[in-house]
Amino acid sequence: MKEKILALLQAKFAGVRKDGLNHLARSLALQATNEEEASALIEKLTKEQVETFVKEYRAEVDKEVSEGNKTFETNLKKKFDLVERKAQEPGSGEQETKNDDGTTDIATMIKNAIAEAVKPLQTELEKYKAGDIAKTRLQTLNEKLAACKDDNFKAQTLKDFQRMQFDSDEAFTEYLTEKETAISMANQNMANAALGGHGKPIFAQKTETGISKGVADYVESKKTESNELSGKEV
Structure with a gap:
């Protein structure tokens, strides 16, 4: 039902904020059980009444948002142990961050506080x-x-x-x-x-005749064996 009422309101009161009309439709939906009753309620409304209703609705919403922001800032200050700093002495190089309207730039303060908080983690x-x-x-x-x-x-x-x-x-x-x-x-x-660390191979060690020592020793041993055999009686 609310959607039907909202459509009727938008058709009759074109140009009025939709969020305001949506809130009005929600209120009218509680009073009408069918489309005929809803149409009858809307017919009784004037543009001035609707605009006044939406204006008051927006004022309440803006007030709640403003109070919510203040509460949010207060909680953040408590959470991050933030306090508005006094003006620093000349030449100290530290100045309190201010907005154009003279209020404290809470966003910058929070940003700096978070950066300081995560610094140890970044180092690790x-x-x-x-x-x-x-x-x-x-x-x-x-x-x-x-x-x-x-x-x-x-x-x-x-x-x-x-x-x-x-x-x-x-x-x-x-x-x-x-x-x-x-x-x-x-x-x-x-x-x-x-x-x-290895010595020269046996057969690489040569005598004065140019024959390797190993070969010369082998030939000499064969000569000795031959002489011994030739001296025996048969």
């Missing part, structure tokens, strides 16, 4: 992010060191890494490239040291 998040980056970089370095054969080199590299700081990802990438080259050199040194 930045620390967490930095720690996560360091963990990822250490993992990447360990992957590169997995190919290193020199355990001492690996241990020293990891020890030094704990004391290092990188200003950017590019700086870390440059460090990693240099470390890859160092790993290759360390592996080569390990290989050279391993080869240097």
Whole structure:
């Protein structure tokens, strides 16, 4: 019923605020049980009556909104421990935020208070992010060191890494490239040291005749066996 009454009101009183007519339709709907009764009620209304009703309705609404805003500001001040600051001394650099009408800019005060409240959380998040980056970089370095054969080199590299700081990802990438080259050199040194620790092969040791010592010893042993056999009686 209210919607039908609202449609009739809008048709008869065009140009009047819809929210006011909607409130009036709600009131009339309580007095009319059918469309005929509703039409009869609307016919009795004049434009002046309707405009006065809507004006009074809007005044009440605006008053409630204003009081609600004041209550909201008061609660926010209590919640965030906000108080209007006294004028600061000249040269202090701090001035109370004011609107054009001289009232306190509560929105700015709330914004500043929230920023101050979340500052510790932001600091913690930045620390967490930095720690996560360091963990990822250490993992990447360990992957590169997995190919290193020199355990001492690996241990020293990891020890030094704990004391290092990188200003950017590019700086870390440059460090990693240099470390890859160092790993290759360390592996080569390990290989050279391993080869240097082995003696020369037996057959590589040659006599003055140019024959390897191993071959010469073998031939000499065969000669001895031949002489022993030739000296026996058959």
